[in-house]
Amino acid sequence: MGRGQLSFAALPRSFFDRPSHEVAPDLLGRVLAHGSVAVRLTEVEAYGGPGEDPAAHTYRGRTPRNAVMFGPPGHLYVYFTYGMHFCANLVCLPDGFGSAVLLRAGEVVEGLAEARARRSNGKPLADRDLARGPARLAVALGLMREHNGLDTIMEGSPLGRPRQSATMLEGVPADPSSIRSGPRTGISTAKEVPWRFWIDGDPTVSPYRAHVPRRRNAAATSVGEAPSS
DNA sequence: GGCTGGATTCACT
DNA sequence: GTGAATCCAGCCA
Numbered sequence: 001m002g003r004g005q006l007s008f009a010a011l012p013r014s015f016f017d018r019p020s021h022e023v024a025p026d027l028l029g030r031v032l033a034h035g036s037v038a039v040r041l042t043e044v045e046a047y048g049g050p051g052e053d054p055a056a057h058t059y060r061g062r063t064p065r066n067a068v069m070f071g072p073p074g075h076l077y078v079y080f081t082y083g084m085h086f087c088a089n090l091v092c093l094p095d096g097f098g099s100a101v102l103l104r105a106g107e108v109v110e111g112l113a114e115a116r117a118r119r120s121n122g123k124p125l126a127d128r129d130l131a132r133g134p135a136r137l138a139v140a141l142g143l144m145r146e147h148n149g150l151d152t153i154m155e156g157s158p159l160g161r162p163r164q165s166a167t168m169l170e171g172v173p174a175d176p177s178s179i180r181s182g183p184r185t186g187i188s189t190a191k192e193v194p195w196r197f198w199i200d201g202d203p204t205v206s207p208y209r210a211h212v213p214r215r216r217n218a219a220a221t222s223v224g225e226a227p228s229s
Numbered sequence: 230g231g232c233t234g235g236a237t238t239c240a241c242t
Numbered sequence: 243g244t245g246a247a248t249c250c251a252g253c254c255a
Contacts, residue, residue: 045236055236057251065251082237083248089236102236135237186236214234214245 037111058098
């Protein structure tokens with residue numbers, strides 16, 4: 001994808017008016033454009049919804065942090081984690097439900113130079129790694145705390161008109177036969193729920209890593225403990 | 230008010 | 243493969 005704006009039509013809000021685990025696979029191959037950078041989604045995870053999902057931020061009810069997830073569909077839910085990273089989600093289901101799809105990885109298809117400038121600190125970086133991982137994707141797109149709650153739905157076609165700040169575009173939906181699903185990455189609960197979806201064989205899909213509990217005070221826990229196998 | 234753990238990434242071995 | 247970095251939401255006393 002070269003210079004100039006992508007000419008895909010915008011996704012309608014009704015696209016997101018479904019449970020996140022139904023929206024998630026349909027998002028693969030779609031394009032999220034923010035400013036001059038656009039990313040084709042290759043890996044996503046579904047969270048929350050009508051059924052209780054203990055791994056979702058909405059599990060314990062509405063809070064100031066997760067309020068956007070309970071809002072109207074098609075908006076961005078951006079949260080801060082691990083003291084240094086932002087992750088972006090797209091809100092699903094109508095107002096009042098807490099549900100969203102985490103954007104885990106994608107391919108930068110527009111604004112490559114801009115994305116590279118944001119991601120690399122003067123070090124060489126392969127194109128496939130620009131948005132390979134949820135925090136990396138957020139950086140490549142320039143998404144931060146201030147973009148929490150941003151609407152990505154553009155009523156009508158964006159053709160011939162400037163995009164709004166963030167816009168979900170149709171893109172080219174992934175071939176259903178190439179979509180795989182499995183357990184979600186890095187969570188400590190509900191590990192068995194296969195709500196991670198990715199495009200099989202795509203080089204921009206991030207490697208799966210199981211949750212590893214962190215030790216805050218290694219010195220305090222290393223004395224007298226049996227060696228772990 | 231203190232404590233814990235986290236939807237991660239990167240450098241280093 | 244392992245561990246550090248670093249801030250904050252949520253829980254509990």
